[in-house]
Amino acid sequence: MTDVLVIEDDDRIRLALLLALEDEGYRVRGVATAEEGLLRQRHEPADTVLVDLMLPGLDGFECIRRLRRDDDVPIVVVSARDDTHDIVAALEAGADDYVVKPVAIKELSARLRALRRRARAVPDPVPVLTFGQLEISPDAGEVRRAGRPVQVTRTEFRLLCELAEHAGRVLSRHQLLQRVWGYDTGDERLVDVHVGRLRQKIEDDPGSPRHLVTLRGLGYKLTR
C-alpha cells in the first residue's frame, strides 16, 4: 500500500484527486497549504507527495525545496501552468515529475508507480509475529518453534497467518473456510483436520494446546 499526500488549496480539486487516488488503491491524505503539508509530512510521512504550485502563503517551489531538505520522498507537481519555465523551475527545485491539470487519473497513477519503482529504498526487515516461543513470519513464509524452523504446508500456513492476524479473537469455522479456502460453503470439519495437523507441528503437547485453542461451539483462536 502506498501513502500519498496531496497539497492543493482548491477544495474541489483536492477532493477529486483524493477520491480518484483512493479508487486506484492508494491510501490518501490531503491538506490545503504548504505549511500544513510540511508539518504533516514530517509528522506522518507519506511515500509520495503531490503538490500544486499556486498555493497561498508558502508557494509550491519553496514547498518542494523544504520537502527535499527533510527527506528523499518522491514529489510530483500537479499544476495548471504548462509554462516551460515553471516546469524547469519545479524540477530544479527537486520535484521528480510534473503533470499539467487536468490529468487523467490513470496517467497520474502510472506515473506514481513508475516513480516508486525508481525510488524504492532500502528493504525493511522481515516482520515477525510472536506468540510465546512461536514465531510466524508471513513474508518469509516461515514458522519457528523455540527458534527451530517448523515445516508447515501452504494451507496450514495460511490458516496460521489468518489466526495470527486476528490474535486473541475467536474465528468461527465458517470464517476460516471463507478466508483461508475461499469457500462460501463446505464441510466445516475440514478446518478441524487442519487445525489438528497444525497443532502436531507447533504445540509442545498437541493434546492440550497452549496457543491454538478450541472454543467449543465457537471456533478457534490463537493466543500468546
Added chain:
Amino acid sequence: MTDVLVIEDDDRIRLALLLALEDEGYRVRGVATAEEGLLRQRHEPADTVLVDLMLPGLDGFECIRRLRRDDDVPIVVVSARDDTHDIVAALEAGADDYVVKPVAIKELSARLRALRRRARAVPDPVPVLTFGQLEISPDAGEVRRAGRPVQVTRTEFRLLCELAEHAGRVLSRHQLLQRVWGYDTGDERLVDVHVGRLRQKIEDDPGSPRHLVTLRGLGYKLTR
C-alpha cells in the same frame, strides 16, 4: 558527463534532438530503430535512453520492455501521441517518464536531470550481497561460490538478483515472472526451470538446496 541514446526513426527530429541535447552538455548518440538501439545499448551503454513509440519493426513498447530486461537505465519516451492509453502503457512497460512532442529542450533537459538524480540515488549501497559462501555483485554482474566465479546467463542473473534483493522473503512465481521477465501473464513453470538451472550452478548439492529454497505452494526465496 551524461551519455544519452536517442532512438527515433524520423531523421530530422532525431538530428534536432541530438544537436539540442549536445548543446545542453550531454554526450549523445542516435539510432533509427529499436533493434539498433538495443544492440547499441548493450555494447556501449548510455546513462539515459530517449525512445520514440512509433518505430518501424520492433515498436517502442517492446523496445522499452527489452531495455528494462537488460538493465536499470532511465528511459524517457518522447512521442507525438498524447493519448492517456499510450502514456500508461509506456510507463507500465518500464519507462520512467513520458513527454509529448514537440517539447522544449529546456524541459526535457530538466526532466533528464531529475531522473538521473533519482536513478543515481539507488545503486550506491549494494556492492556485494553475501549468502553464506555465495556472493552476488549486481553492479559488476558477477556471481561467486566459495570465491570461485560462477558463469550464469543473463536471465539467471536477473532472477538471482531479484531474489537477493528480497532476501529472506518469499517471491511467488507470478511476482518473479513479472519482475524478471516483465510478463503479466504466462506459464509459471518457466520460473521452475530457471530456478533449477540456477541451483545446478550455485548450490553445493542442487538436490537439497541451502540458499535457493522452494516453499511449496508459495514460491521461492533466497536465504543465508
Added chain:
DNA sequence: CGGTTGTATGACAGTTGCGTGACAAAACCC
C-alpha cells in the same frame, strides 16, 4: 448417569506441485 452434541485423529485415495531431462526455437557471436 446416559444421551447428545461437538471435537480430535488416523487412514486413505485422489490431486497437486515440483524437479528434471529432452527438445525446438530464438538470440547471439564471430
Added chain:
DNA sequence: GGGTTTTGTCACGCAACTGTCATACAACCG
C-alpha cells in the same frame, strides 16, 4: 551464414498435500 549458447515448452514421475470418512474421545445437559 553457420555454429554455439541461451531460452522457453513439454511431458513424465515422484513426493507431498488435500479433503473425506470413520471412529474414538470429550464436553455438555437434563
